[in-house]
Amino acid sequence: MAKIDVDASLAPRLFAPRLTVLVTSLDKKGRANIITLSWAMPTSFDPPLAAISVGKRRYSHELIEGCREFVVNIPSQDILEKVQLCGSRSGRNVDKFAESGLTQLPSKKVKPPRIKECVAHLECKLVDSLSTGDHTIFIGEVVAASVDEEAFDGMEKCIKLETFKPILHLTGPYFTTSTSVRQIN
Template identity: 35%
Template sequence: MPKLLWKPGTLLAPVPPALVSCGTLEKPNLLTVAWTGIVNTNPAMTYVSVRPERYSHGLISETGEFVVNLTTAALVRATDFCGVRSGRDLDKFSACGLTPEASGKVSAPSVAECPLSLECVVRQVLPLGSHDMFLAEIVAVGVDPSLVDRAGKLHLGSAGLAAYAHGEYFALGKSLGTFGFSVRKKPAAKRRAPGKKSARRRAPRGETT
């Protein structure tokens, strides 16, 4: 059966329900953004799309900086709240019990409770219609040390990250594979020693192998 053909819409999913922090450490603000992603590797670049009438739009325009904070299943309620309330009316950090902490390279604060924080500097603003896209360079990444093993490897899969799809929040489920697994060669089977028979357990009566 062919797919139904609908009018153009923003149905790309899942996407990250990210908490974007902006402003300053003394006067911080939070904005929930699902429209973000990676657009370049070197230099590392990302974007956020924000409506011009949003309070955070003015703050990001003024400072040219923001932080994209990845959220977890435990932070979904706070993430949702920050997407439906305005920083003009209240301190969203305080209202959600979140902690603004100093970032390493930008004046915008990071969210202490988030496992990963991408510190960004705006390089270009693209007016697209309903939203303006802030195209930004990632100048530093703040990482929760509990996600890094002794060898320095990041285990982001154990962070309990959240996802957003068509109006609903989800917790990421089981791993289905790692990048490149479809073409990765399987390790060669161990060769049997010459003249040595493989040990094989005989099944008891009534047991199948």
């Protein structure tokens, strides 16, 4: 098959699809904000670390630097419209919990709340950050993790795709999901 050259600025569109997450953080008065991210990944087993890449102009960038804690919440397709809302409005101008109707659920070990409607939650304490061009990679130690019972296979210790449809971001307003599992022996 022939290869076509594309502009290097399109690199994120080739790194796709990506798991989409909702990250919560707190302002100085203790008000919670939500940002939609698809630049997020685990980055160490021991200690368990999670990395998120946040644009330097985002309100959440300021909040995470200030409160030094965040929660990575993993949504499913049934709240796609709310995920899009949290990724298109800024917490500087709007209370995204009120606007989206999403529900705050107290976290176990950090101050920012979990989002009740999400399926899994990684509570993180900021341990490092790295400036990468117009974004900052915030690295959090996962100090507590929780998941909806019906979405987790306790034997295999993995997400159950029969009950959980992750939101995978392609680019802009385009999303997909994963419907099948292949086992390689």
